[in-house]
Amino acid sequence: MNKNQAKSIEDAFADNSNKADIMRTHSKLVELHKKQITRKQQLYVKKKTAYINIGSILESITDGFVAVDRRCSCIYVNSEAAKLMQKTPEDLLGKEIWAVFPDSKGTEFERECKRSLAERVAVNFEEFFPYYNIWLEVRASPFEQGLAIYFRDITQRKKDEQERLELLQRERAARDEAESANRIKDEFLAVLSHELRSPLNPILGWAKMLRTGQYDRIATDRALETIERNAKLQAQLMEDLLDVSRILRGKLVLNINPVNLISTIEAAIETVQLAAQAKSIQIHTILAPHVGLISGDANRLQQVFWNLLSNAIKFAPNGGRVEVRLERVEVGNEGSSVSGSYAQISITDTGKGINPEFLPHVFEYFRQENSSTTRQFGGLGLGLAIVRYLTEMHGGLVTAHSQGEGQGATFTVKLPIVREDSRDRLVDFEDFYALNSTPHPSLLGLRILIVDDEADIRELVAFILEEAGAEVCSAKSATDALTIVEKSVPDLLVCDIGMPDIDGYMLMSQIRALPPEKGGQMLAVALTAYAGEYNQKQALDAGFQMHLSKPIDPDTLVKELSRICSSLRDAIY
Incomplete structure (x- = not known):
């Protein structure tokens, strides 16, 4: 092999070696490109999957979800939010939320959402939306592009809370009423014990003193008068209790007959005359003679006037005055509970008067303005309640009036007068009076x-x-x-x-x-x-x-x- 051939072989070998390197490099580049493409595809798929997963999650949650940008324009709304707001996503997307819901401007919802965007803080609050008639619990959290708002309907929870609150208030009111009733009962029992025991002291005391025989006729008469007065007082207290029991059970019955109010009032005055004389109280009467007849129970009406007169004498000061007035009035004013011809009996005293705060309760059972141990006047707080009930049983009305403490009081009873066309169905009063005034035979010989x-x-x-x-x-x-x-x-x-x-x-x-x-x-x-x-x-x-x-x-x-x-x-x- 000559030198030229060797050189050619070497050059060819070198060329082949470069080509191999190039091929290897190309292969590596191709492989790297494929990996990059695969990585991009994977990232794309992951990103796409993430978007799909987020959307699925936001659609699946039970809360409403709205995303808004920094200008409060909707960029995302899930189906629950659209349902709660009674809108479609197309009604909301790309639109400013305050323009879609003008009623929300100026509300806590607007203030809190804008505060969350401005201060970059999460907020949580509850608000009632009148337009939808619902309560919403709202949570808003800022993110880089705007604000994520979650809300849920809590109307039923609010109703339950309100019902529990009302139940609690009713229970508290019932408990307060029960405690008040127990307190009134305890006070009443204490007063009852006092009122029943008090008359016993002069009765027993004077009875024991009289046994000594050391008193003259005047002192003896005074002692006997005291014993009789206190015994009658105790008997009246017990009779009042029985009357209240009859009233509460609906067992009180009236014996209806024609009644001459003049004689009935005079009989009541005669009953309280001794008590009035003991306090040097003058009872002045102004009794119209031709008022007319009342259809009622004479004994129960006398009880009404006796209670009112006793009350007046009890609260009048020594040397005071009680006025009894009987007149005929025509009642027919608009809004009045009574109408027609009425006999009006007014009993006015110069006593301590009635506190305006207690005046609405003056005819209630077991109620006294002062039931403490420091009270000045006795009684069980039953007399006026019985007066009201008996008056209403006769189709009448009783009212109380006082200018205030220290200014006396006036009690007014209105009783319906028997109409002229119905009098022929009643016994003539003179015959009735004569019949009931006939002296009873004595017990001689029995x-x-x-x-x-x-x-x-x-x-x-x-x-x-x-x-x-x-x-x-x-x-x-x-x-x-x-x-x-x-x-x-x-x-x-x-x-x-x-x-x-x-x-x-x-x-x-x-x-x-x-x-x-x-x-x-x-x-x-x-x-x-x-x-x-x-x-x-x-x-x-x-x-x-x-x-x-x-x-x-x-x-x-x-x-x-x-x-x-x-x-x-x-x-x-």
Whole structure:
């Protein structure tokens, strides 16, 4: 091989070596390009997948989501947000949110969203949107291009919270009412104990002092007057309690007849006259003579006026004045609860008056302006409540008026007058008055058996009836009474109910089982401290002809027994 051939071979080898390098380099470049393309594709796919995943996530969440740019124009809205805002995405995308929802301008929603963008802070708040009538909980977080806003409907939660709040308020009000009722009950029981015990002190005290016999006629009369007044006061307190019980149970019944208000008012004034004289109080009357008749219960109406007069005298100062006015008025003003012709009775005193804050509660049961131990005036707080109920039972209306403390008070009762065209259906008043004014026959010549396990009661009733002319025998038990009846049948039986072993009901049952000639049909009156309507019904059902409650005025006792025995007296004489 010559030198030229060798050189050619070397040159050719060198060329081939360069070509191989170039090929290798090209291959590497191609491989690298492929890897770059693959990496870009992968990044593209990842980015595309990420966008898809984010969109899927935003669509799948239960919250509404809106993304806005720095100018508050919508750049993204999910379907839940569009649903809550009652818009389509096309209605929102690319538009400023305040232009789409002008009602949101000036609201907390606008203020908080703009604050979040300006201060680059996240915000969280709740707001009511009247246009949609919903509550939304809103969370807004800033990002580089704008603001991401999440919101959810919390209307039901707010309703539940409001219901819980109202329930809590009702429970609190009920608890306060119960506590108030318990407080009023405790105060009432304390007042009741005081009012029932207080009259006992002068009764027992004067009774013990009189036993010494060291007092002249004037002092004795004063002591007896005090005992009588306090006994009547205690009896009235118990009668008020029974009346309230009847009222609350709907058992109070009226005995309806024509009523002359003048005589009824005068009878009530006579009842309180002693109390007025004790305080040197003048009772001035202005009674129109031709007001007309009232259809009602004379005794219950007298109770109304007695309560109002007692109230006026109690609160009037010594030397004060009480005015009683009766007149006829025509009521028919617009908005009035009564209309037509009414008898108006006004009782005005110069007493302490009524606090304006207490005035709306003056006719409520068990309510007193002052029930503390420092109160100046006594009572149970029942009288005026009974007045209102009895007045309304008669179709009337009672009101109270006072200028304030220290300026007296006026209580006004309006009662409907019987119309002229309906008077012919009523008994003529003069005949009615004459019929009920006829003196009752005395008990002279009647044989009366008294049955009571309390010796003091037996002795008192026996003394009263003997003073009225009756022949009296007594028994301390039902067994003793049956023995007496077996020997000689009395004309009348006056019997207690609550007795040991055999009570009055059982005794009456045994007597009614006897043959007529043995006393099975004798007249019988229950005289008992069981004074309720139910007890009265029980007594009449057991066979008693009359039920009288203790304590009873001696004159009333004689009057009632005389009335029931009037037919028997005719037979005797």
